[in-house]
Amino acid sequence: MKRKLEDIYYRLLERFSYQSWWPADSKDEMVIGALLTQNTSWNNVEIAITNMKRENLCSLEKIFKADCEVLKKCIKPAGFFNQKASYLKNIAEFFVKNGSFNKLDMFDNATLRKKLLSVKGVGKETADSILLYAFNRAVFVVDAYTRRLVERHNLLKEISYDNIQHLFESNLKKDSSLFGEYHALIVKNAKVFCKTKPLCYNCPILGI
Numbered sequence: 001m002k003r004k005l006e007d008i009y010y011r012l013l014e015r016f017s018y019q020s021w022w023p024a025d026s027k028d029e030m031v032i033g034a035l036l037t038q039n040t041s042w043n044n045v046e047i048a049i050t051n052m053k054r055e056n057l058c059s060l061e062k063i064f065k066a067d068c069e070v071l072k073k074c075i076k077p078a079g080f081f082n083q084k085a086s087y088l089k090n091i092a093e094f095f096v097k098n099g100s101f102n103k104l105d106m107f108d109n110a111t112l113r114k115k116l117l118s119v120k121g122v123g124k125e126t127a128d129s130i131l132l133y134a135f136n137r138a139v140f141v142v143d144a145y146t147r148r149l150v151e152r153h154n155l156l157k158e159i160s161y162d163n164i165q166h167l168f169e170s171n172l173k174k175d176s177s178l179f180g181e182y183h184a185l186i187v188k189n190a191k192v193f194c195k196t197k198p199l200c201y202n203c204p205i206l207g208i
């Protein structure tokens with residue numbers, strides 16, 4: 001399995017080159033993006049973040065103090081804006097009251113993950129995206145595209161978030177740069193080839 005997962009990675013890298021995720025100007029913006037991207041496309045998140053920047057709201061501290069109605073208006077393009085505004089308020093409060101990145105970075109992966117998961121609105125994928133990209137922790141993010149790849153290539157018998165995460169984490173070098181790049185490449189491949197209706201012809205992973 002180790003060789004298979006490495007093979008997939010290098011084929012994707014050769015085809016698409018480095019994606020250099022997460023696309024954000026700051027760690028705060030990574031956290032914000034990780035929440036806003038729930039159930040919507042990245043294009044919509046970008047519009048919401050641009051609105052937030054215009055209102056000088058693109059920081060966790062600013063969100064913590066922000067008027068909820070202004071926040072809702074900014075993030076409306078990302079959908080579920082009432083719910084997401086409340087989730088953003090929750091995560092902002094969590095960071096502000098726990099000493100932000102400086103203090104939170106002192107916790108080990110498991111403890112920090114547990115703390116993030118205790119925030120209403122933060123599920124496993126969001127928590128792991130924050131851990132990987134904002135805290136540079138070697139934690140593999142499992143999204144719908146990763147699940148699709150694993151299913152379509154029969155890489156696991158029992159598909160679940162935890163099983164998929166374990167599959168990658170136990171077979172690859174524990175390296176946040178590698179995990180971040182791998183996840184980004186899976187997303188890229190899903191957008192180009194591994195769509196709802198897969199375009200296997202010419203896909204770099206064909207044959208694995």
Ligand code: SF4
Pocket residue numbers: 149152153193194195198199200201203204205206207
């Ligand atoms: S497009 Fe086909 S070959 Fe490529 S990853 Fe999806 S199922 Fe596999």
